[in-house]
Amino acid sequence: QVQLVQSGAEVKKPGASVKVSCKASGYTFTSYAMHWVRQAPGQRLEWMGWINAGKGSTKYSQNFQGRVTITRDTSASTIYMELSSLRSEDTSMYYCVRGWFFDLWGRGTLVTVSS
Amino acid sequence: EIVLTQSPGTLSLSPGERATLSCRASQSVTSNYLAWYQQKPGQAPRLLIYDASSRAPGIPDRFSGSGSGTDFTLTISRLEPEDFVVYYCQQYGNALAMYTFGQGTKLEIK
Secondary structure (H helix, E strand, O other), X not given: OOEEEEOOOEEEOOOOOEEEEEEEEOOOHHHOEEEEEEEOOOOOEEEEEEEEOOOOOEEEOHHHOOOEEEEEEHHHXXXXXXXXXXXXXXXXXXXXXXXXXXXXXXXXXXXXXXX | OOOEEEEOOEEEEOOOOOEEEEEEEOOOOHHHOEEEEEEOOXXXXXXXXXXXXXXXXXXXXXXXXXXXXXXXXXXXXOOXXXXXXXXXXXXOOOXXXXXXXXXXXXXXXX
8 A cells, every 4th residue: 555654743842853754655665756844733835855765865945954854764665854943833744745746645743842 | 936826815616616726936837847736624635736737646527727837727617515625736846856835725615
C-alpha cells in the first residue's frame, strides 16, 4: 500500500527543537522528491522545504532558512524534519508530501509549542 | 518568489451549480506548473489538478483546470454536497525550486 506514515504529536516549550519523521512504503523511495508543508490552525498551507530522496540534496523556504533541516535515511525509507528555536507561532500541523506536484500526503503531525 | 492570489476568498453557491475559482500569479508560472488541491476539515489536502489542466487519478470529471501564464481557473461543473470545502492552488517546479500556495478559497453552501 502506497502511504506516508508520520510520527505522533509533539508538545514542546519555546526555544526547543522538534524532529518529525515520515516513513514511506509501497513505492521506490529514492525515485521521488519529498517535502514538508505546515498549516497553522485555520491558516493557509505553507511550504517549508524539500529533499531529493535519492541524492539527499535539499532546498528550504527562505521563511525557515537556518531553522529547518530535512534529512533522509534511505535504508529506512524515512525522511525527517527538524525545526529549531521553536516559538508559539510554530504551532501547526506538519505534513510530509511526495513528488514534483504533491500527489501523496501523510496524515500530519501536530506540533504544539507552549510554555 | 511567486505570489499566488486566489479569488474569491469565499464562494457561496448551491448544489448542482457551477463553481469557478481563480488563481492569479505575480509572475508567469514556469511551464504552467500549477496544481489545485482540495482540503476537507481535519484532513490532509488532496491533489485534484496538476500541470494546470491534468486531472489526478480518481478525480471526478466534474473537476477541470484551465489557464496559462499568470491566470488559472478551477471549475467544478455540478457541485455535489461534498465539494463545499477549501481549495488551494500551488505553483511548483520553477527555476529556484521553490513552491508556493495561494491563500485558499472556501466554497460554502448558499
